[in-house]
Structures are given as C-alpha cells and as structure tokens.
Amino acid sequence: MIKERGTSKQRMMIFHPALAPYRIDQFNLLNERVDLEVVFLMEELSDFTMDQKKLRDACQFKISFLLNGLHYKRRLFRFGILRKIRESNPDIVMGFEYSLTTQYLIMLKKTGVIKQKIGTFVDDSLDICNNVQSTLRKWVRNRLVKQLDFMVVMSGEVAAFYRDHLKMDEKRLIVSPILQLPERLRKEVATIESFASRYVEAYGLRGKKIVLFVGRFVPEKALPQFLKNIAPLLQSRDDVRLVLVGEGKEREQIAEVVKEKKIEEKVILPGKYQSEELYGWYASASGFILPSLSETFGAVVNEALIFGLRVFCSRYAGAASLITPENGVVFNPLDSRDTCVKFQQYITNLEAVGNISLEKKPSLMEDLRLSFLREWRKII
Known part of the structure; x- marks a missing residue:
C-alpha cells in the first residue's frame, strides 16, 4: 500500500x-x-x-x-x-x-x-x-x-x-x-511453527542443541575455518548439531571439511530458504552463529535476536554492536583458542530443542x- x-x-x-x-x-x-x-x-x-x-x-x-x-x-x-x-x-x-x-x-x-x-x-x-x-x-x-x-x-x-x-x-x-520489526517477521506464527516442526522431525533435531547459520557460503563468512576450529568439540558432544542454511561457492569446501573432520552426523546442510520457510529454521534452533572475517553489518543477527536466539557473533561484524552479555557472545574468529573456549561456554547456556513455540521464545532484540x-x- x-x-x-x-x-x-x-x-x-x-x-x-x-x-x-x-x-x-x-x-x-x-x-x-x-x-x-x-x-x-x-x-x-x-x-x-x-x-x-x-x-x-x-x-x-x-x-x-x-x-x-x-x-x-x-x-x-x-x-x-x-x-x-x-x-x-x-x-x-x-x-x-x-x-x-x-x-x-x-x-x-x-x-x-x-x-x-x-x-x-x-x-x-x-x-x-x-x-x-x-x-x-x-x-x-x-x-x-x-x-x-x-x-x-x-x-x-x-x-x-x-x-x-x-x-x-x-x-x-x-x-x-x-x-527489522518483530511483529512483521513473527507475524505468521502458525506457518512458521509448522515449518519448524517439520525440520525438527525431518532432521532429528529434538533433544539436541541446534546452532544455526544463515547466509552465503563465501570466503568472508569463514565457515571452513570455523568448522575446523570447533570440530573437536562437535566430535566430543552428541547433543550439539550445526545447521548451515544457505548456498554458495564454498559449499563443496565446507562439505570436504565436514568429511575430513568426521563430523558428518553433526553438521546439516539443508540448502537455501527464505521468508516463512527460513523463519522456521530460526524457530527450530537453540542459538545462532556468525563467524565472518568481514561483514558490513550482518542483518541475520538482527533476525536471530528477533526469534529469541542468543548469538555467537564475530567481532568483525557490524552487528556485534547489538550483542550484550544477555543476548550473546562476541568472539575473534582469527583466534582458534578464543573461538573454542567461548563456543564451549556459549553452547553450555543453550537449551535443547523441544516442542516448537514462538511464544516461549520472545524477541531478544532491543x-x-x-x-x-x-x-x-x-x-x-
């Protein structure tokens, strides 16, 4: 209008x-x-x-x-x-x-x-x-x-x-x-929850701590290096899953790292989604990551907070300015020790996925x- x-x-x-x-x-x-x-x-x-x-x-x-x-x-x-x-x-x-x-x-x-x-x-x-x-x-x-x-x-x-x-x-x-306004993104509650419930069942997410990434698979997102850094932690824990939603030229490289580190059962690559189908992934997750080495802002951090997800955010993303101790953790993706130590602390405070309910996940966005x-x- x-x-x-x-x-x-x-x-x-x-x-x-x-x-x-x-x-x-x-x-x-x-x-x-x-x-x-x-x-x-x-x-x-x-x-x-x-x-x-x-x-x-x-x-x-x-x-x-x-x-x-x-x-x-x-x-x-x-x-x-x-x-x-x-x-x-x-x-x-x-x-x-x-x-x-x-x-x-x-x-x-x-x-x-x-x-x-x-x-x-x-x-x-x-x-x-x-x-x-x-x-x-x-x-x-x-x-x-x-x-x-x-x-x-x-x-x-x-x-x-x-x-x-x-x-x-x-x-x-x-x-x-x-x-971005929560009332617009979260408007279609029934539709979003329906998609989220499908994902939980299709990918066996119930009872797991689901850490979500949304974006392009491109070098500046630094996903291959992030996976290498946290692979030992993923290998040692059966209750954590990483869901990487998106597509891009580094998809094959990401798949190679997943295979090399033997974390095929811990990393899910479902493809690209948008609108309510994408919001269903936010609704089915426990937390959100943005490991970028260079990022003008990172609007996905805004979206994750709106869907009640605590964010593990690179210090190099402009959206790091939105992160407080109450809604997430800021880390240095160029420092493997900082990444691992803080990610371990971060996932400790996440809740495993249960019944899908947006009402129980209020927005964390100021x-x-x-x-x-x-x-x-x-x-x-």
Whole structure:
C-alpha cells in the first residue's frame, strides 16, 4: 500500500541498489516522517533470489526503478538520475556508500545543478573503517565525507570513527542500524511453527542443541575455518548439531571439511530458504552463529535476536554492536583458542530443542524505534 503524498512532510528520494528484506521496516518507518520514494537500480540483488512481489507488498513507500546504464562487477551507474530528481523535486536526496551514484549527486550539487541536501548510507563495520579495502576507496571516502550534508551509519562506534578521525560534525552523523520489526517477521506464527516442526522431525533435531547459520557460503563468512576450529568439540558432544542454511561457492569446501573432520552426523546442510520457510529454521534452533572475517553489518543477527536466539557473533561484524552479555557472545574468529573456549561456554547456556513455540521464545532484540526517530530528527 502506497501512502498519498502529503503537503506538510518533507520529500526524500533514496537511490538504492535493490530491495532487500532487511531494509523494508527501516524505509517504512522513514516514510512515516517524510514522503519517501526509493529508486532501485536493479530489479533484485545479484547474490539473492527472493520473492520480489512479496517484498514489495510489504513496502509502504513509493517504489520506482532506473535500470538502464552501466554495470561492471559490483559497480553500477544508472542513466536518468537527474531526471528523476527534477520530476519529484525532493528536499533530500540519498545515495549509497561511496558509490558512483553518491559521487554523481555531490557533483550535481557542487556545480549548482541541484540544491537538495545530499546524504548516503554507509554500512561499514568499525573493522572495515579501520582497514579500508583499497587506497582508492580510502581516498574517495576521505574526500566525500567533507562534501556530504549527512551520512547514515550503522553504530555509535562507527559514528565515533568518523567524528574522531575524519572530523565529521555530530549533527551530520545519523546512527541508524538495520531495523527489522518483530511483529512483521513473527507475524505468521502458525506457518512458521509448522515449518519448524517439520525440520525438527525431518532432521532429528529434538533433544539436541541446534546452532544455526544463515547466509552465503563465501570466503568472508569463514565457515571452513570455523568448522575446523570447533570440530573437536562437535566430535566430543552428541547433543550439539550445526545447521548451515544457505548456498554458495564454498559449499563443496565446507562439505570436504565436514568429511575430513568426521563430523558428518553433526553438521546439516539443508540448502537455501527464505521468508516463512527460513523463519522456521530460526524457530527450530537453540542459538545462532556468525563467524565472518568481514561483514558490513550482518542483518541475520538482527533476525536471530528477533526469534529469541542468543548469538555467537564475530567481532568483525557490524552487528556485534547489538550483542550484550544477555543476548550473546562476541568472539575473534582469527583466534582458534578464543573461538573454542567461548563456543564451549556459549553452547553450555543453550537449551535443547523441544516442542516448537514462538511464544516461549520472545524477541531478544532491543526496540530501536525511538532512537531511530531521534537520530533522523537531525535532518527531518
């Protein structure tokens, strides 16, 4: 459902790569404060295949597309950006990261072609801020932060980095983590519990401590090394199972490690799932892991907490900022001893899977709506 444009609210236009489920609630809440139009530059994310109609039906903001232009590897630029801005005449325009789109928006403003406030979303974790991927990216970052009217970052730690190291004013920094609402993700209780019950029976999970991973099987997730680190513990315990939900180019390597370490009965690779079928895996688990060596944020941590799962989270993930002693453990995936010792402690506090009940697994996710509104008041 698209809200009618009002006359009292400011207008905002966001240019964004593609619609992802973890952006929906954030954009919907933003639409309550401004008349929001999100212009997507791809029909869907290249790394993810999702039911786009279902995702769009959950959006309460205006959606449009710019699909003609240049696209090379992970870089893209679309023709028609200036035309879209002139047609809608928004008060605020946003790009993403330090992309060509963001650079183009700044150029338009510097040359006087447009007058709007210009901002961007930067999803970098603190580790990525400190260890920039390339000299070129660092140069672009350091130049753009001086020219942006504002920047949206994922955590207070990242905001402090830009404030202390790049001298950005507090008023130009909006701290706005990935925001997903429990009432949306957990809405279809009966369906989610039904899927979860099927998984428990199909994979023999009852009475076991089920530790879940959800994501792509790619090098930055560091799953092969994590499996090698915890293999002795898995071998010694019959009450723990690791469920790795997803797919990717490292699947074969993961399977080889599982075979080499003789933990075939302890590791389950069920494939890729989405929507309520995916949420069924959260509902059937005891805990959640994210062992990434590099992770901008890690929206799956948000989802796991929403489904009441304590999280074993890499210190290199931006989502580590969400972890407290009450809802999880932060560890160093590059330190095998730290990984093993903390994982042993972590699983000790997990409960074995029994009868499926979402009611008995309330959300562990802090409600970020008030802080969201407070931060965005800096510009709207």
